[in-house]
Amino acid sequence: MVFKKMLAAFGVGGPSVDTVLDSPVCQPGGQLTGKVYLKGGETPVDIEHVALGLVTRVEVEGGDYEHDAHVEFHRIPVAGAFRLEAGEQRAVPFQFPVPWETPITDLYGQHLHGMTMGLRTELAVARAVDKGDLDPVSVQPLPAQERILEAFARLGFRFKRADLEHGHIHGVAQTLPFYQEIEFFAAPQYAHRVNEVELTFVANPNFMDVILEADKRSGLFTPGGDNFGHLRVEYATAHATDWAAEIDAWMRAVIERYPAGHAPYGHEYHHGHEYHHGHEYHHGHGGGLGAGGAIAGAAAGFIGGMVAGEVIDEIGDFFEGEE
Structure with a gap:
């Protein structure tokens, strides 16, 4: 030795x-x-x-x-x-x-x-x-985390970088003094209205919180700014959902229907109370993420089920933005 x-x-x-x-x-x-x-x-x-x-x-x-x-x-x-x-x-x-x-x-x-x-x-x-x-x-990611990341890759998002921000996310039962932000360049179909998307996981033994932040470009008649989504993931549920479709629905709602500072499908974040990465917001009402309101089998789920994700063909493109 x-x-x-x-x-x-x-x-x-x-x-x-x-x-x-x-x-x-x-x-x-x-x-x-x-x-x-x-x-x-x-x-x-x-x-x-x-x-x-x-x-x-x-x-x-x-x-x-x-x-x-x-x-x-x-x-x-x-x-x-x-x-x-x-x-x-x-x-x-x-x-x-x-x-x-x-x-x-x-x-x-x-x-x-x-x-x-x-x-x-x-x-x-x-x-x-x-x-x-x-x-x-x-x-390495948990299977549920891997499924979300795989869905981002399938949609054409490119990984930019990841970092850890000191502080706590409002409304989340966070025990560590920091949280991770995984940053993506917007996929081509959203790039006309969104610059980047940041993804945060806060996991515990029974479920995890998923926080999405889209940096929205300003338009001729619409303001830019950050749009937030916060959803609870139950590991044992929502295992059969098409997560790429769910994320796409959220992104399109951010682009087309909601001004800066709001998230679709019942999750609204208003300025004025708590901070997250320099922006103030507080929670509105709960709900599912996806067209029609709720994901089948999960009352407040964005993704759930400890489902193993297959290795994706697009992995090379996914990491293209790494510096």
Whole structure:
């Protein structure tokens, strides 16, 4: 075993550590497993604790500017206090639960431009704490999330970038201090009225919230601005819906029927109360998304059912906009 991470905080001759994942690939709500390998240095040391933390990069607004910050958003202890003898080698197995709201970093083997995710090992000895390097982690979408992303690709949207915004979305039971925005260039059939569309997932064990934001161009007689849609996804329902058709219906309603600041089919967001990405709104009434009002089998569903999406032929075009 090669111990690649000499802990700088403990000096030459101190202990070393290496974290080895069984697999760096996971899903929201899943887990990462592996072992933390420790090797004693030249003298015995008393280890106070070993901990692991998921770390990602978040955009934080600070006055008139934004900056990136690396945020540890989930942390678990791996081992408590123990004595590590000189030259001793010890393996500490772990099971690291991945939060349901963990942002997606990869899709169909393609990394989402703008995303950073890693597992960091922390070792504390004699009140000195060493936070090691990040071991890269790949977060794949849940099947329901994959179905939505697949529908965007089928409609001709091109992926632009993804990022994490610091803050909370009004009306959503969000536990992490940030949310992911997956940005798309508008598909050709909507590009005359819409610049970009942003997609946000906030998942939990039973359902997920799906938030859509369309950046609408101004027209000769109609204003531009952002149009929002917020729908609840029940995993166990709405598994037979044509999601490309549903998204297309929402987009066409945004373009043709609704002024900026409103979303179709009973989901209205008005200016004046809460903030989402710099725009104020509050919730109106609930309802389904799609022509006629509600999706069959889901009282408030945009997409549901843990249905595996097939690999799409259009994946190359989907990532064409990646920078």
